[in-house]
Amino acid sequence: MLALQKLRPVRHPLVQGAVPKSIRPIPQFVRMAASESATADIGLSSVKVPRVLTVAGSDSGGGAGIQADIKTCAALGVFCTTAITALTAQNTIGVQGIYPVPVDFLAKQLQSVLSDIGADVVKTGMLPSAECIETLCSVLDSFPVRAVVVDPVMVSTSGDELAGAGILDALGKKLLPRTDVLTPNLPEASKLLGGASVTTLEEMRKAAVEIHKMGPRYVLIKGGHLSGSDDMVDILYDGSEMHEYHASRIESRNTHGTGCSLASAIAAELAKGSHIRQAVQAAKEYVKETMQRSRELRLGGGSQGPLNHLHRLNHWESLGRSHFKPDSLLLYAVTDSSMNKHWGRSTSDAVKAVIEGGATIVQIREKEAESGDFLKEAEASLKVAREYGVPLVINDRLDIALACDADGVHLGQSDVPITRARAILGPNKIIGVSCKTPEQAQRAWEEGADYIGSGGVYPTNTKQNNKTIGVEGLRKVCEASPLPVVAIGGIKENNVKEVMASPRPKQLQGVAVVSGLFNQPDVQVAAKHFRAILAEALDESYSRVL
Ligand SMILES: Cc1ncc(COP(=O)(O)OP(=O)(O)O)c(N)n1
Ligand SMILES: Cc1ncsc1CCOP(=O)(O)O
Numbered sequence: 001m002l003a004l005q006k007l008r009p010v011r012h013p014l015v016q017g018a019v020p021k022s023i024r025p026i027p028q029f030v031r032m033a034a035s036e037s038a039t040a041d042i043g044l045s046s047v048k049v050p051r052v053l054t055v056a057g058s059d060s061g062g063g064a065g066i067q068a069d070i071k072t073c074a075a076l077g078v079f080c081t082t083a084i085t086a087l088t089a090q091n092t093i094g095v096q097g098i099y100p101v102p103v104d105f106l107a108k109q110l111q112s113v114l115s116d117i118g119a120d121v122v123k124t125g126m127l128p129s130a131e132c133i134e135t136l137c138s139v140l141d142s143f144p145v146r147a148v149v150v151d152p153v154m155v156s157t158s159g160d161e162l163a164g165a166g167i168l169d170a171l172g173k174k175l176l177p178r179t180d181v182l183t184p185n186l187p188e189a190s191k192l193l194g195g196a197s198v199t200t201l202e203e204m205r206k207a208a209v210e211i212h213k214m215g216p217r218y219v220l221i222k223g224g225h226l227s228g229s230d231d232m233v234d235i236l237y238d239g240s241e242m243h244e245y246h247a248s249r250i251e252s253r254n255t256h257g258t259g260c261s262l263a264s265a266i267a268a269e270l271a272k273g274s275h276i277r278q279a280v281q282a283a284k285e286y287v288k289e290t291m292q293r294s295r296e297l298r299l300g301g302g303s304q305g306p307l308n309h310l311h312r313l314n315h316w317e318s319l320g321r322s323h324f325k326p327d328s329l330l331l332y333a334v335t336d337s338s339m340n341k342h343w344g345r346s347t348s349d350a351v352k353a354v355i356e357g358g359a360t361i362v363q364i365r366e367k368e369a370e371s372g373d374f375l376k377e378a379e380a381s382l383k384v385a386r387e388y389g390v391p392l393v394i395n396d397r398l399d400i401a402l403a404c405d406a407d408g409v410h411l412g413q414s415d416v417p418i419t420r421a422r423a424i425l426g427p428n429k430i431i432g433v434s435c436k437t438p439e440q441a442q443r444a445w446e447e448g449a450d451y452i453g454s455g456g457v458y459p460t461n462t463k464q465n466n467k468t469i470g471v472e473g474l475r476k477v478c479e480a481s482p483l484p485v486v487a488i489g490g491i492k493e494n495n496v497k498e499v500m501a502s503p504r505p506k507q508l509q510g511v512a513v514v515s516g517l518f519n520q521p522d523v524q525v526a527a528k529h530f531r532a533i534l535a536e537a538l539d540e541s542y543s544r545v546l
Helices: 065-075 103-116 130-142 167-178 186-192 201-212 258-271 276-293 337-342 347-357 371-388 398-404 418-425 438-446 470-480 523-545
Strands: 039-041 046-048 051-059 079-090 095-100 121-124 147-150 218-222 231-237 242-248 331-334 361-364 392-395 408-411 430-434 451-455 485-488 508-513
Touching: 051 065, 051 103, 051 258, 065 079, 065 258, 065 276, 079 103, 103 130, 121 258, 130 167, 147 167, 147 258, 167 186, 186 201, 186 218, 201 218, 201 231, 218 258, 218 276, 231 276, 242 276, 258 276, 331 347, 331 485, 331 523, 337 347, 347 361, 347 371, 347 523, 361 371, 371 392, 371 398, 392 398, 398 408, 398 418, 408 418, 418 430, 438 451, 438 470, 451 470, 451 508, 470 485, 508 523
Parallel strands: 051 079, 051 121, 121 147, 331 361, 331 508, 361 392, 392 408, 408 430, 430 451, 451 485, 485 508
Antiparallel strands: 039 046, 079 095, 218 231, 231 242
């Protein structure tokens, strides 16, 4: 547990001596003129902007606190201002330090915001001391707002204490009586009730009644910590009626900041004009959708990862590889010009046939060709692939990929390093990497690859001196891989089902095939067979998993 530092006014070295004009004290209690009707000028007309002021702690890790509040409000179309109560040094592992903001400076932030921009709703998070609560309440006396949402943050998700013991009295006497919505989780509900047990649904209902008596108009007890149940129940109590919200548990490492986000989402919805019940419903839906969309996120090494609050902007996907969909790896055709020559067709004709048969991505692989011939072949094949909207990547040769503006490259462990390839190709190109081990798969992800090709799964004549890793080796790579995986090596119509069999590792997306497609008299027919078998294999494994 971290000891809270004693509150004392701190003067920043830059602020010693004459106080710069920009931070001169604001005359106490200057009532805002514009706050009743905040508008944004957009030329001829103005739009009303819903405003939330969050009074909370800063989370340096970006997942909770002020940072979560700002992002939640932004995601929900609400302008968020802030009054920071404490700085915390924290990350996905836990809280390493807390530095409370002196209360006179908290007051200054509150007055700055409320006297000018105003707020429709105030949302509170970490309030580290009784003085902090008293300061907030006295400023709110002078700047009333439409609603106050209180998330009684006391302990972080990592178990670190975020508020001193003395706050309960101030909360109960000063803040709760002016609270519209109070959102405790089970440990917080228990603390508010002096340590009473709140671990079952029945105890939650009783706690809601007892906490309501402390002053808030609505109490929302969050049952996320209810043990031994996949049914997540939250209870909303308004002093007469009790509403239960049921949802199923979302398994995810990225849950840090969900409490802050829910309370801010409620505040944002209230600021937009919703009734409390509608606001809670909409906020819960936003948090649920955000948790679902954050499961794949990898940030930090601890057990508490953050949410992707702005998932609706698709901003991380749009960092580049938005055109690359993992399901493109379903039937991955890797060309071989000697096989195609043997059957009397050009590479581009073979590419056309394989795409018409159902290939979902194409790789031009030429181990022997002269650069000029390789480029011509790649350009002709790319023209075909573009007509069908199928991505086409080049094996090994970054220069050829750049010259023909292919959709990406497939690299081996001894080719150009992934980080260099990414720097050269930029964020919009696909980079695949051959990996035989979990360690290589992990590194490929860290270095910025998009997918992994793993094999040889079975012995093959197409690639000499290639170690066979077997279905077991493939599974180990898939289980360790944060990236989608395509299996390669000796894959034929008669073993696709074994490769894709249930239980299919989550990351395994499909099969990459050379001779099974191109050392065949009819490439299109061969591709069609593969697609049919893949469809069957996927349906089978799907129903078995169910
Ligand atoms: C999808 C896919 N996976 C693996 C390979 C192997 O490529 P290759 O260039 O033959 O060998 P490495 O040098 O990458 O080990 C591939 N072409 N495609
Ligand atoms: C390129 C490659 N990488 C690992 S095995 C292999 C060859 C795959 O060819 P085939 O599908 O004919 O076995």
